[in-house]
Amino acid sequence: MLDAVAMAGSNLLSPMVLFFVLGFLAAMARSDLSIPEPIAKAISLYLMLAIGFKGGASLASHGVDATMIGVAAAGIAMSFLLPMLAFILARGLARLSPIDAAAVAAHYGSISIVTFVSASEFLRMLGVSFEGYMVAVMALMETPAIISGLWLARRYLQRPDSGRGQVLHEVFLNGSVVLLTGAFIIGAVSGTKGMTTVAPFIDAPFKGVLCFFLLDMGLIAANRLRGTRAISPGLAAFGILMPLIGGAIGVLIGSVMGLSPGGTALFGVLSASASYIAVPAAMRLALPEANPAVYLTVSLAITFPFNLTVGIPLYLAAARWITGA
Amino acid sequence: MLDAVAMAGSNLLSPMVLFFVLGFLAAMARSDLSIPEPIAKAISLYLMLAIGFKGGASLASHGVDATMIGVAAAGIAMSFLLPMLAFILARGLARLSPIDAAAVAAHYGSISIVTFVSASEFLRMLGVSFEGYMVAVMALMETPAIISGLWLARRYLQRPDSGRGQVLHEVFLNGSVVLLTGAFIIGAVSGTKGMTTVAPFIDAPFKGVLCFFLLDMGLIAANRLRGTRAISPGLAAFGILMPLIGGAIGVLIGSVMGLSPGGTALFGVLSASASYIAVPAAMRLALPEANPAVYLTVSLAITFPFNLTVGIPLYLAAARWITGA
């Protein structure tokens, strides 16, 4: 426990979290500080490319682990099933309409790339190693939740399924899924030699770029919080409780599957985090009746900051405790 | 004196100044070379983040200097008072209307971040050290001049002060002030350890990024010069005389406060330089009667190039002479 508190402290004082806090405070104080949108998008692409490539290269150098297939299957299952849990909680605790609850549920089955990236930098900072293929697991967990969410919503909607083709297409060929997976494969193919080639671009400046991006995430989170009337106490509670439950389940399953303490913590992080890229775009198209102010606000402005500051060290502490490390 | 000439030469042949000249010549020849605007903004944010963080980290490792409080107070006083001098000169020499003169005056009390950054790279190149907290002094000098400028203008305006709240807000929560100050504090909190983490992003590529940015500054300066009818011989003379006077006063005060030769030179640079980010936006809002073509042209197209090429080595030579280094 003491350990967890110390870890939480060192997490809160890392430049990454401090830049998030700076962005958050600046937007709360209505400063006109802002990152141009094409830059934010480019950095987001950079993070995916870099994390994918590094994961693939690490797979190439450490080889395929016996537990890999199991963890991948467990990840897909989690992404499919967590929305059911999230739906019940969103209905009961946050009192959302069925449609809004289904849309929110889809977000929590999916994952947040920045949360994963921040968690893996945190592990690296503490010298905790983890399985390189966790990046591939992340890519696999990104989309199944969308299907669950739409399935949940469909039971409450009286309308023909127009545009379903476009939605499925959007789901499986979403840019972030394609880039993550593609970079992972390229990393695996190019291996250590390829890594040496591109390391000065994707490895050395990575943490600094992440700081810059988290500054923007802080601005975005606070702007959402400030501008919204969509957040009720129940929804706020959901935004904190749901990652705790998801994270606990994730840590439990991760350790059962035989992941290292670091890998277990990351599986917890994936389960605890909520999407803010792939899922909102899909919901907008397939479930326009759902209110984007609700799902974007709870995902970006409640759960993301919670995970970044408190959640990550917590899931690591739990992973260490449960794996006996 | 010979020393100063040699220094000026090595400054003029640095890649930074050469890229500025390239941009300047390209725009003068009406080339279609241009840096996309979101990129220019992002680089500007990057420079603030990096310079702020480095300043804070340097403060953390070298500790607070006895002279720091004094220099900070002197900086604030300079920012408040230089506009009075600039106003008189802008009226007398450049023959500007009171409103335009007040707007211009506000620019010269404030500072130019790129000029400061170029000067500190120049010092580093020559191996001249300076106080890390000069970055904080720069942040403190950014805004007081706006208040002086508005005070000067108000005496000539017969109108109620609408929107004063928004202006004060704009002044104190201006994005560049917030980012500089925030990054400085984060740098001070994270110290050497944080610096190691983000150095490959904010330190190693810094000079190269600055070259890219100065290319854009050259384009912007020459485009302003080409497009304008706002520049008179008197205004041009003002744009060169005012930094010389401000720089001389700054060097004098810096040495009296006990700064190192490098710090003294930077205090001169801050006093000599004119704002092109925080002040124009505030003037646009608070003093829409002032002509932006006047204040932007003299600040960006006359004073900035002058300081970058001739001014910086001059202020250093003066600082060395006066501190007896």
Add this chain to the structure above:
Amino acid sequence: MLDAVAMAGSNLLSPMVLFFVLGFLAAMARSDLSIPEPIAKAISLYLMLAIGFKGGASLASHGVDATMIGVAAAGIAMSFLLPMLAFILARGLARLSPIDAAAVAAHYGSISIVTFVSASEFLRMLGVSFEGYMVAVMALMETPAIISGLWLARRYLQRPDSGRGQVLHEVFLNGSVVLLTGAFIIGAVSGTKGMTTVAPFIDAPFKGVLCFFLLDMGLIAANRLRGTRAISPGLAAFGILMPLIGGAIGVLIGSVMGLSPGGTALFGVLSASASYIAVPAAMRLALPEANPAVYLTVSLAITFPFNLTVGIPLYLAAARWITGA
């Protein structure tokens, strides 16, 4: 021959080509992956700045070669004359209208910077050295082809030459020409010392940035291919045959001029590649009757991918064979 196959293989598995393929496949599958436009433009500027600077610095450290003047003259002549050949082939093989054929011809006389950059990274990977001034030769070859193309077209157009001044201006002060040449000169002036200063920006991350850019080139090439009805079998054949012929001539002349094997290969690459920046903009202005779908598609979607994957190793193999290396 075996050598060439092995080289082609190692080229195809380099991260650079793999990222191009990823982008190509993503766009073919209609993924929504996309690089924001200002970012693509900025990377393109970065590549020009970096390659220009590096070429100039290399010239400064290795000195001017005796063959340099000859190669420069040969490059200019190639750029003037290749369009004649391309015009005949575009008329005969691709059955284009005279106007479209002239526009296409101008593209093939000029050069593609990314193809050159990819080729020089490929050489570096294999440890094959080349003359630093090839960058200057590239800059010289960029524009003469435009004049040839317009001259070819004029024989078929019954109209007064309005806007010829603007076109010549556009041609000689095109942003990419100015930046390449300017950075080359700055690199030559700053030499090794300047290179050390900016290396962490323009050298270390260069290959990684190129990967990112080639991802975008893949997206662009496939999007063009997908969206077009402009591509006929004849035009596709032209897009592959023309670089082969141009490359063969280039390799022959390069070796005759006494270039090293690496330099010879690069001269082949320059002759084989087709412009996609300077020439299209000039054609749009000077030859609006030509269909941009034709020249952009054949240049970006046929010839560029062909050169990147198959052409580059081929021209190197030919250069080695002909120079007896």
Add this chain to the structure above:
Amino acid sequence: MQTHTRKKLEIIVDSPLVPRVTALIDRIGATGYTLFQSIGGRGAEGDWREDQLTGAQQKILIKVIAGEETANRLLENLSGELERYSCIIYVSTVEVIRAGKF
């Protein structure tokens, strides 16, 4: 100068829906369209500014110049297709020179 009367349709719609709208414009037989990005707005669903990473609320403005009849058909089809979505559509009258182009 001789001009011809045409209709200008403007549609402000979520960016994920743009492909569907442009496909419809093609199907109806309009001769073209032009897309513009908006950077913020407010409507029944509340405020939004740029797309803030998610792209979910980003709005695109689509302009179509067309003859009265085509415009009417487009309007009818669009109002059916987009009924459930957050979007606005409005029409005005414009004069053009090259009648054949629209």
Add this chain to the structure above:
Amino acid sequence: MQTHTRKKLEIIVDSPLVPRVTALIDRIGATGYTLFQSIGGRGAEGDWREDQLTGAQQKILIKVIAGEETANRLLENLSGELERYSCIIYVSTVEVIRAGKF
């Protein structure tokens, strides 16, 4: 197709002033607005291109669809509020389908 007549107000204004204008639009009771970025222009104050770092001359276009009465009230208030500033305002007539939205 049944349409309803509304007014479209367009305001081109310095970007630092946008918050003040949108606050006014809210206060007057229009149902929404959309913002677009311009990339250059010319007027009484001369030429400008993009914002060239300073942001001081960047212009934003604000479109508001509203009923005649709301539009008139907005126009009157705006012309007072923005009198001292560099900006232009113009109004045209549009047809909309969903009358309730504006």
Add this chain to the structure above:
Amino acid sequence: MQTHTRKKLEIIVDSPLVPRVTALIDRIGATGYTLFQSIGGRGAEGDWREDQLTGAQQKILIKVIAGEETANRLLENLSGELERYSCIIYVSTVEVIRAGKF
């Protein structure tokens, strides 16, 4: 509120041609113009999306508010100057408050 009738000219044109069009606008004596970037479209020449590095197909929208007479002169000159180029031009009627500005 007292308003004055003016013409709004809109021109969608290839970006390399913008300097030529704005020079013409100046020559004709219009009081100003504003430029907007479009992000895609379709016309007789087919589809395009952003400028995809080449800048060759990028279209810019130019808005000009002017009196009827100036607008007509502009229209005539433009249709001559731009005849060979891929572009569209259309005109509508707007109401303005400050008559002196246009």
